[in-house]
Amino acid sequence: MNGDWLLRGRDGRLSVYQLSGDAVLCRAERGPHGPWSAPRKVGGEQRLHTVLAVGQGSDGYAHLVSWRPTAKGESGLVHSTHFRPHLAALDWHPIGHPDKKGDRTGTPAVAVDAQGRAHVFVRNKSGSVSMLAQKEKGGWDPWRDLKGKEVHDGLAAVTGESGRVELYAAVPQGLLYWRQDEPGAQPVLKEALKAPVRPGTLRALATSPGRTTVFYTGTSGDLCAWRPGGEPVTLLPAAGPGPVSAVRCDLDGHDCTLLVQRTESRRVAFAAYPTEQESAGAWWTESGPELPLDALVSLTTDEEDRVVAATLSPSAGRLLLTRRKDEPGLALEAWREV
Template sequence: MPLARRPFLLAALLPVLTVGATGVLAIATGEQTSAEAIREGGPAAALPASVTSGSIVQVVAHPDDDLFFMNPDLSRTLTTTGTGTGTGSGTGTGSGTGTGTGTGTGTTLTTVYLTSGEADGRNEARGGSAWDPDQPADRAHYAEARQNGIRAAYAQMVTGDRTSAWKRTAIPTEGGGHAELDVLIAKPEVNLVWLQLREARNPTAENPDSLRGLWNGKIPALGAQLSSASPVKQPYAYTKDQTVQAIAGILARYRPTTIRMQDPTPGRYPDTGKYTDHQDHMYGARFVQAATAAYAERVTERPRFTVQSYLGYHNGTLPHSLDPQTAETKIGFLKTYAWQDRENHCGSPSGCGDRKVAGSPTGRNWAQSLRYARGDNASWLTTGTPGRLWAFATLDGRLAVWTRQGAAPGQWSGPDLLPGAGIDPGVSTARLPDGRIAVLATRTTLHPDYRREAVYAVQSAPDGPFGPWQSLGTPETADDEGTSAISTPAASVSPDGRLTAYVRDSRRTLRAREQQPDGSFGPWRNLGGEDLQSDPVTATDAAGRLHVYATTGKTVLAWIRPAPGAPLEGPFPTGLPATTVPLTVAPEGAGIRLYFRRPDSGVVRTALVTAGPAAGAKPHVSSVSEVGGRAGYGAVGVAGRLLSGRADKGTVGTTGLGGPPAWAESKMLYAGAPSGILEQTGATTTAVLGLDAALHITTTPPPNPKPPHPTWHRAVPPAQ
């Protein structure tokens, strides 16, 4: 069945032109070197333009989790798979220094499925059987049918032909068993790995024979459910440690620069107490967390890696984040997986797809959205002393720090890794009155109990080294089974330099913990609100009024401190329309400006919010305007009047506030959210973390009334 395709998917049928890091990419692609490099005459003039590269490993619990919750990131990455190779190495020491190098062109993508997804063994759509009404339930055949559907969907995403052939083999795992490895013959850079463990067979109900039971010690080992035609023939079972070893071994095999996983802490619905996601998604992701930690510790000669986690079932309760055309294309691949046309194109007696999905290829309102569970805030790039910039991200489970020594674009160095593992994706920053920078994050502890806490680190002096991580604890006093569903902290700073951290808790209210004059922190306070989503954001306007904002499923709520030293008031309704969840905020004149995306569109919306000084004064919101035209999803970076974010093809793009309604797109996919800075000189610098786990930047010099088409390049060139 022919499917409608967006332009970004048609690109999969075109050759990908890339060159090595030492090649002259400006000649190969027709792009110009960056304007700032030409004017400065600095080292950036020799840097190639950034393109998508790296090794991506996705780990999901079930066949179809990638199609529902990681697409269109998945399909857009598949369009960049190429014949180039990548090499890299990285080492780190306890002192917090580290080096990592990598070169390569194109991408490789591997998806790992932890369970067979065998369910009840009946491959049935609503109202009837998939292909033989007399066939009895058979878990091995149903698992095979789901594999056939996944292979067809991937082949279609990559080649346009769902029947494109795969080579299926059995490989040993470091857990002591075997996995099935499928290689797409037409594009061998695309691999599927099947661990084929048994699934829980229920989204929430307690079943000891599951990943959840294995993680919590309810069973000594979890057995396999082999698909009917798998090249793996010998049954096996994994202990908890062996499961971790098996996943870590796959990571060592593929040496990822980006690891995609599901949400290990989805939280619970406040009214029912049930998990907001499938238990296999949640506990499978915890096994991935443990495996990434083990991989980071034991393998030093490898590229650095970043981690991106994805929201699951909870997408179904929120406004759609994808525009209709992108959603239609995504649903088309789900229809292929679901074997909706019933044609026996795969020649398998088990069936050619998952007929349970055929009756509702959008799932329960899942297919129209993609959201990141963490790392979708835009406050990780900040200024130091004049001319100095600092950027932060999580690499290898530790905080990575880059810095620009002066105003010239080519003076970036890093990343250096701070001591201390377990740092989750997504960090935020705050600047103290004396010029020091504080970095805030969450840290996950795996042993002896799973828990998450807020942490912060502060420079010892302006532009100096960072001190050790300090714990702020967690407001989750009843952390049943370690749901630990707190957001990345946002921060405000009082005139005398005291920090206050704000988090969304697992009950979706706003919590705050304030530093006292003696340096200690008071208790977590509940600031109210309900149905809060994503991370809170903060900003202080020109009059010293503090603004705190958080989205709900229907609007945006505000908390205002009308004057320094006054109590924070709220939550106030803003009257703003529903958003796709992530917020970005920046001071502007007497108020602050919010940026967010319109549901079912991706268009960036912006509104100016002001507040009076009187106690109880409510925020005043100007009319909502739109910029950039229809585009992607996720948070928006702001640098003066230059905006950055995912554009129509999913690559990082830029547009101007008040400028033409179009995005200037690059050739690079990225992880997380962009972050931007308007410098004192009037220049704008914007940064993203590429799928190669490297920092990429673009700088536009003043004067800049109409932002030009910027060129992105690696902040720190790879070592040769």
């Protein structure tokens, strides 16, 4: 899974996406605060590999990308759009392969620009990054090679407040950063950061009108934040493996960035700080029950702009949810299974 799988739709309802065997399933709220629908298959009967990238535009539409088997030893990427959580998603549509044909080359990442166009990024067989973008009036542009070298799997795509698409990638020497100079343009490699980065730990978030922030775990085990044009900042020790989930929210009248991560002890840990003010400090607070080893965590805000956190275990099929209470601070309701 790459990207936030817990989303608030255009109608305000929450939905979650999960991998199940050779399919993607979706569950959604039937109304505010539930109850929730039973899991249902997304995109028809197409058989998929166990990989999913999720992106969401400002219109609230979810864009899903996965790999499907096409022939022995070969695969191709497919895309689906989900307009409303309680409606059926569009059928999976083949969008090709970054090298024209071959097996899977990496986990895709998806970002959606201000015009609602999905941008799909994936590592290609040469170790650089390829991109495929939707046309505004339908169809797709040709695959484009964005260059880069020795790119690790686990790309982090993000849309800035400007509506322009950006991309971060880990390489053996650190991080690479691409950005669109104007809407619809091909993202350009803008900056390379030399830093010890653990592959597979990147998560990016729009944090101000002109900037995005990427969070990553360094080889020392510390969670770091970096905004292009500046130096990386160490926030606090990572709570556990994998990337954090991040969301901006209002906490007692302050614009804050809230992070969540599964801990080494298999619980959920939260940390918050004033957005782009890492020097203010942050610390983890654990919450909820012990989780299965494969549990994922994600964050969003509901239609009342209250923080919502979810954990999902693909093996156990358990979806747990909590919301921020209507009181000062980051007090959460009891976790409940839905």
